[in-house]
Amino acid sequence: MAKLSVRQLTKAYVERGRRLPVLNAVSFEAHAGEFVAVIGPSGCGKSTLFEIVCGLLAADAGTVEVDGEQVMGRPGWVAYMPQDDLLFPWRRLIDNVIVPLEIKGMRKEAARARALEWLPVFGLAGFEEAYPSQLSGGMRKRAALLRTFLTERDIVALDEPFGALDAHTRRKMHSWLADVHARLGRTILLITHDVEEALVLADRVIVLSRRPARVVFELAVDLPRPRDVLSPAFAAFKGALLERLADGKEGIASPVPDGVGPPWAVRLPATEGGGKR
Amino acid sequence: MAVWRAARERFPVVAFSIALLAAWEAAVRLLDVPKYLLPAPSGILNALIASMATLVAVHTPVTLAEAGVGLLMALAAGVVTGGAVHAFPLARRTVYPLLVVSQTVPVMVLAPLLVIWFGYGALPKLLLVAIACYFPIAVAVVDGLDSADAGMLKLLRSMGARPWQQFIMVKVPAALSSLFTGLRVAASYAVMAAVVAEWMGAEAGLGTFIVRSAHSFRTEHVFAGIVLVSLYSVGLFVVVDAVRRRALPWEIYLREDTWHRQDSQHRAPVEYPSQGGSWE
Ligand SMILES: Nc1ncnc2c1ncn2[C@@H]1O[C@H](COP(=O)(O)OP(=O)(O)OP(=O)(O)O)[C@@H](O)[C@H]1O
Ligand SMILES: [Mg+2]
Numbered sequence: 007m008a009k010l011s012v013r014q015l016t017k018a019y020v021e022r023g024r025r026l027p028v029l030n031a032v033s034f035e036a037h038a039g040e041f042v043a044v045i046g047p048s049g050c051g052k053s054t055l056f057e058i059v060c061g062l063l064a065a066d067a068g069t070v071e072v073d074g075e076q077v078m079g080r081p082g083w084v085a086y087m088p089q090d091d092l093l094f095p096w097r098r099l100i101d102n103v104i105v106p107l108e109i110k111g112m113r114k115e116a117a118r119a120r121a122l123e124w125l126p127v128f129g130l131a132g133f134e135e136a137y138p139s140q141l142s143g144g145m146r147k148r149a150a151l152l153r154t155f156l157t158e159r160d161i162v163a164l165d166e167p168f169g170a171l172d173a174h175t176r177r178k179m180h181s182w183l184a185d186v187h188a189r190l191g192r193t194i195l196l197i198t199h200d201v202e203e204a205l206v207l208a209d210r211v212i213v214l215s216r217r218p219a220r221v222v223f224e225l226a227v228d229l230p231r232p233r234d235v236l237s238p239a240f241a242a243f244k245g246a247l248l249e250r251l252a253d254g255k256e257g258i259a260s261p262v263p264d265g266v267g268p269p270w271a272v273r274l275p276a277t278e279g280g281g282k283r
Numbered sequence: 284m285a286v287w288r289a290a291r292e293r294f295p296v297v298a299f300s301i302a303l304l305a306a307w308e309a310a311v312r313l314l315d316v317p318k319y320l321l322p323a324p325s326g327i328l329n330a331l332i333a334s335m336a337t338l339v340a341v342h343t344p345v346t347l348a349e350a351g352v353g354l355l356m357a358l359a360a361g362v363v364t365g366g367a368v369h370a371f372p373l374a375r376r377t378v379y380p381l382l383v384v385s386q387t388v389p390v391m392v393l394a395p396l397l398v399i400w401f402g403y404g405a406l407p408k409l410l411l412v413a414i415a416c417y418f419p420i421a422v423a424v425v426d427g428l429d430s431a432d433a434g435m436l437k438l439l440r441s442m443g444a445r446p447w448q449q450f451i452m453v454k455v456p457a458a459l460s461s462l463f464t465g466l467r468v469a470a471s472y473a474v475m476a477a478v479v480a481e482w483m484g485a486e487a488g489l490g491t492f493i494v495r496s497a498h499s500f501r502t503e504h505v506f507a508g509i510v511l512v513s514l515y516s517v518g519l520f521v522v523v524d525a526v527r528r529r530a531l532p533w534e535i536y537l538r539e540d541t542w543h544r545q546d547s548q549h550r551a552p553v554e555y556p557s558q559g560g561s562w563e
Contacts, residue, residue, distance in 0.1 A: 060441045082443030092434050096456040096533045105452065106442045139536045157442055 007074055008035035009193045010084075010161055015058060015068035017051070018218075028054045029065065030218035038160070041187055041194045043204035045251070046214030052197045053089055055219065056163050059195070060086040072161065085157035089165040089197075091150035093138035099149055100125075100134035106157040121156060128152045129182070144175040155186070163195045168203065180206050184232060201247050205240060206233045213251065223250065322503040330503035331510060338492065338511060345488040347515060349405065349477040353412025354519075357469060361417050362462075365424025369454075379425060386418045391479050398483045408480040408488075415476040416469035423465025427458030460534065463527040470523045474516040489515075 017029040028051035036042045046052050057063040059070055061081035069076060072083045085106075093102045100118055107117035125131045128148045138146055151167055167183075168176045184207055187194055198204050204211045204227075211225040225247060229239055304324045310316070311323040318326055331338075368374045368382070393414060397407035431454040439449045481490025489508050496504035528535070 057437075062437055062441055081441045084441070086438065086441040088434055088438055090434060092432070092438050094435065094453065094456065095537060096459075096531070105439070108452075109439070109442050109444045109448055137533045137536045139533070 008071075009038040009040070009073065010036040010059070010195075011069075011071040011074075012055075012059060013069045013071075015055065015065045015070070017054060017058065017063070017065045019054075027218035029058075030220040031068070032214070032219060032221055033068075034212050034221060034224070036161070036193050036195060038193055039191045041196070041207055041209045043196045043198055043208035043211045044214065045198060045201065045204055045211060046219055047216050048199070050214050050217045051219040052214065053165055055214075056086065056165050056195070056197060060084045060163055062086075083159060084161045084163050085154045085159040087150055087154040087162070087164045087167055089169070091138075091146045093146055093149055093153075095138055097137075098134065099130065099136050099138065099141065102138065103149055103153040103156055105153060121152070124152055124156070127186070144171050144179070147171065148179070151183075155190070155192075159192075161193045161195070165197045166199070167196070169199070176203070181232065183207060188231070201244055201251070202235060205229070205243050205247065206235060211247065213247075225250075319500040319502050322506060326503045327506040327510065330501070331507040334492075334504060334507060338489075338507070341487050342489045342492045342508075343511065343515070345485070346474065346477050346481065346490065346512075349408045349412055349480070349488070350473040350515070350519065353409045353477065354416050354466075354469060354473045356409060356413040357416035357420055358466065360413065361420030361465070362424055365421045365428065368421075368425045369428035382418060382421055382425070386422060390415045390418075391476065394480055394483050397480070403484045403486075407483070408477055408485070411480040412473050412476040415472040419465045419468040419472070420462070421465075423461045423468075424458060427461025428454050430461065431457040459531055463523065463531065466523050466527075467520065470519040471516060473519060474512055478512055 012035070013033045015029050015032040016027075018025050018027040020026075032051075032055060034042070044052055044055070054063065058065050058078070061070075061077055061079055061083060064079040068078075070078045077083045093099075094105070097105075100121055101114075103121045103124075104112075104114070104117035107120065108114065112120075122134065125134060128151065130145060130148055130152065133141065133145065138149070141149065147167055151164070154162060154164065168179050171179065180203060187207075196204070196207060208227055211227060213222045213225070214220065215222045225243070227243060229237075229243065234240055308323045308325060311318075311321060322330070364374075364378065364382075368379045390411070394407075394411055397410055401407040401410065435453045436449050439452060444452070477488065478490035478493070481488040482494050485491045489512050493505055493508035493512075496502075496508065
């Protein structure tokens with residue numbers, strides 16, 4: 007059974023009598039420990055999809071299930087990292103990252119002690135007393151990420167966690183997130199605009215259409231880890247994905263494992279000898 | 284170093300003020316202005332020194348107590364009603380519009396009415412101060428609570444936070460900056476309202492001192508009272524700002540960019556490690 011199962015989500019915003027359809031029967035699944043990237047044009051409804059998955063917003067139709075349980079409109083199942091880091095400017099870094107622990111009722115000292123152990127892993131050691139406004143953009147993102155991981159849910163939804171970072175920092179964050187994923191084994195959903203980011207990190211890439219978003223195709227990334235962006239296999243995947251994004255055609259008919267996703271989902275074979283490091 | 288810099292920065296305004304006082308002194312002496320019309324600064328200083336004992340021992344405590352207690356009453360009432368307006372839609376539609384409109388009413392005109400109702404004791408003075416200070420505080424509380432970031436509240440909900448946790452963790456801190464801004468405005472009203480209330484009749488207080496001196500044409504003493512009232516008003520303002528800095532320590536870092544340009548000493552408030560941990 008899938009860890010997270012999203013079926014036929016449809017959503018339209020209604021504002022001053024005007025209806026803006028945003029999601030059009032979006033379905034996908036994520037298995038326990040799987041890393042799923044979601045790619046789609048700007049404004050197509052990715053953040054809306056995540057808000058629904060996190061229980062912050064109810065869809066007009068469709069279901070969201072975690073471990074087979076209906077969770078639509080009920081927050082608390084998925085650890086959510088919003089598109090903006092949303093650190094509280096009045097809390098020092100350490101007190102920002104323990105917010106989810108405090109909400110669960112953990113005492114401040116205990117929560118701080120727990121978070122302190124994680125700071126080095128997130129490259130934040132020594133900055134626990136700094137206010138968010140004293141941190142660089144990359145550090146703020148990492149702090150927001152640590153806060154998300156301290157939310158301690160099996161499923162993690164990251165909305166463009168590395169947008170607005172320079173290429174170098176971004177690359178470091180990628181290898182770091184891949185490492186955290188391998189160590190903690192959480193199910194991760196990641197929104198990104200960056201094809202390379204998706205291919206470096208994800209087991210599967212879900213491509214959404216323009217608004218109203220529907221799943222255009224899915225791509226299983228059968229590349230060994232750690233991913234090598236310079237390998238020919240990686241380049242092949244990237245080329246295929248970019249081509250598919252550019253021509254806008256919906257994928258060739260090719261079944262995906264256990265019937266997940268639409269029938270046109272595409273699955274590229276791993277190229278032999280690729281992805282070594 | 285910082286002191287020297289501050290002194291240098293303030294030098295123009297201090298020099299200008301001294302020049303103004305000197306011009307005033309010279310004009311009064313040269314033109315032989317009667318001192319009941321306009322006393323010279325030196326005369327005012329003499330009057331201030333001569334009456335200092337009674338001013339400080341008798342009148343100051345009364346006025347400052349009225350201003351301080353009235354301000355605290357306004358703070359309590361403003362926080363409670365502001366919170367209620369934020370929390371209850373009905374209160375927002377009934378009370379809030381009145382709050383906003385009443386800000387434009389000069390509440391000092393209520394002073395005679397308060398005397399009719401409550402006589403010449405301390406109560407009407409406290410009430411006038413409280414009323415004058417209440418509106419800016421209440422409106423600031425509502426605005427502050429309303430301004431809480433919707434995204435932050437959403438984030439807390441995603442973590443399963445209950446409404447009271449969202450209130451404590453995001454709304455209250457978000458409202459504090461706004462509250463202090465309102466409190467600042469209120470502080471500048473407080474001493475003035477106390478003085479005006481005392482004009483209606485009182486045993487003691489700086490307002491009483493000023494009207495009594497005026498009735499007997501001791502204009503130097505009127506000025507001496509004005510000087511003290513101004514000092515106390517500024518003092519209250521400074522106290523509010525000092526409390527704000529203690530209560531909202533993060534605010535100075537929000538303005539770090541501007542601070543940096545002025546004085547690099549204000550930067551680097553934490554000891555940064557040379558390396559970002561195991562990051563590299
Ligand atoms: N609360 C809302 N009310 C009305 N319209 C909204 C609301 N939130 C988003 N929208 C609209 O819905 C559409 C999808 O928004 P959404 O934020 O989900 O897109 P996105 O794919 O995350 O975009 P981006 O890549 O820029 O982050 C946009 O056109 C946006 O203007
Ligand atoms: Mg978005």
